[in-house]
Amino acid sequence: MATVDELVAIKERVEQELLGRPGVTGVDVGYKEVGGERTDQIAIRVHVARKTDDIPHEERIPEQIEGAVTDVVERRYELHVATAPLDFSAQADTTHYATLEGGISMGPSRTIDNHIFAGTLGAIVIDNATHAHAALTNFHVAAVDSGWHTGDRMVQPSRIDTGVVPSDEFGAILRATLSGQVDGAVISIDPGKDSACKIAEIGNVRGTRAATLGMAVRKRGRTTGLTYGTVDGISATVNVDYGDGLGVHTLTGQLSIAADTARNALFSDHGDSGSVIVDGDGFVVGLLFAGAGASTVANPIAAVLAELNISMCIGKSIIKDLKDSRKDFVKDKEIRKELQKELVIDKRAKDIRDVFKNGEHGPVPDPGPLGPGGQAGLEQRLRAIEDQLSRLGGFVGPELRPDLVSPLTGQETLTDAETRQLRGELEQQVADAVAAKAEFDAPPA
Structure with missing residues (x-):
């Protein structure tokens, strides 16, 4: 039986060909599903927008690739940001936090095509350039589209969640990146605004760790609150549509999270983008940015910290x-x-x-x-x-x-x-x- 590392190596050799097939949305290494139930067998998994038997034989995914078992899972990925017309009523976490911390509602002050946006402030971090506290979230939560600029102001809670401009503004975009591995942004924190190195309902952040297959995790987001899941896929390559001006982006080396359906139907939903994913000991392993039903996809935290030149703030x-x-x-x-x-x-x-x-x-x-x-x-x-x-x-x-x-x-x-x-x-x-x-x-x- 092939090891996880061997399966990852095979996946990397064939993923471009697989991603080029009609309907394929991603490829990773994770637990094979049989009849909708997870097994302990680790396979190369091909994600498709819709599973169907009505496809040409030459486009079907073989049962094995280079001797490795395969699986086909139905997952159409969407960014987990919430958007609404400017006059939309409040929803989800509308709390105005006197002290900024992870797991709370935030969004840009500006409107885009007369719409306002909401996501999650994932965690408090340290800006390595200045050693000042800052806030971590996604590119598509803070910058939203190609029209963003450094210095764009942010509000907590988001304008969807009763945030008012400018009285609820707390900082501005310092840096943002949408690369082949990271969808992230760092937000300054205004002088006089308190912050704490913890996550609502989870507690103090203890540091960071690399995620491993089968690791139990949790997150606290603006929409679904505190939820639980398991790392069920690693080395994921996914295609995600970022909308007008940005188009479809392919992100590699991602983490796949399956919801613990005994505790929560979904691990994340629209508005939870920007949440950090934490293991059972309080160590951050990933930055949530998209999902597909009960499945969630996240950037590995080490890549996020490196690309944004930040360090995790410890409680x-x-x-x-x-x-x-x-x-x-x-x-x-x-x-x-x-x-x-x-x-x-x-x-x-x-x-x-x-x-x-x-x-x-x-x-x-x-x-x-x-x-x-x-x-x-x-x-x-x-x-x-x-x-x-x-x-x-x-x-x-x-x-x-x-x-x-x-x-x-x-x-x-x-x-x-x-x-x-x-x-x-x-x-x-x-x-x-x-x-x-x-x-x-x-x-x-």
Whole structure:
């Protein structure tokens, strides 16, 4: 049976030919469906706008490609942005948030062809250029079409959801991209406007992770709120129509999310575009931008951060836990150093050295300071003292002799390599957060 990596390699070799077939909307590697139910078999999946038996034989998807099992799934992808005429009534999440956070309604202040748009502010991020807080959403939520400009103002909640221009404006487009892998935009946050590195109904963001097949995920969006699903496809290539002026775009390396229908019928719907997708531990794995029925498609978060030159903002409580851990780590290291110093100048060793310095059994080697020889050199010098003591057993019994080596050998020395390893384990969790990492690395108070 082929591995996931082998299936991805086969998919990449044949996907352009498959995408060129009539009705095909995407190709990925994911779980095969039988009778509408997911199986545990992983296959190359071909997405089509409509499944039918009434197609020419030469256009049919073969049961195997290069020995890999295939599957055909019905998925017509649509952008999950909400649009309405200017006088449309409010719907979904109409909350005006005093503190900006992920999972809430937002949209552009401008109208496009007398229509207004709504999507989701996915998460608070750090602008790597300025280290300031900013908001993450989709290109098609903030920029909408080819007529956008840097500096276009945004409103929270969206104008569909009772947002008022200009009183509810919170920032403007800093950067936006619609590339072969990312549909994203970064929005500035106006001075005096508070923000928090968390997602409504989910909590603090802990960082980012790469999504894996079968991973349980969730999201909080403007329209469907908090929903649950599973990563059921990876390395997805999908065709999505971005409308007048932009046309159909092909995005590669995407994530496919299946709704957990036992908890929610849909994972996302129109207006949820821009939501971030989070694993069970609070790590962001993707940026939601389109869907097809109960299925959702998302950009991998690593590509989003790289293209937009941003880092994920980590929740304050997470930073506090890391800093507390670092303080404990530093404190423990200092205690170990003190113990080593006390051992080197241990008063018992000093007394022994003074007593037997010119004794009949010859001079005792001076342990001296702990120098380049490190712990091994110190042990050798202490064992030399023990050897001298063993020759004086006549009047210094074993029970009276000081144990000069065991305290040292029983407590491992913290080497530079170990220090780097421990620090790396802490920084692993916030490697994508430049501002958070700077705060973490600051000397403890």
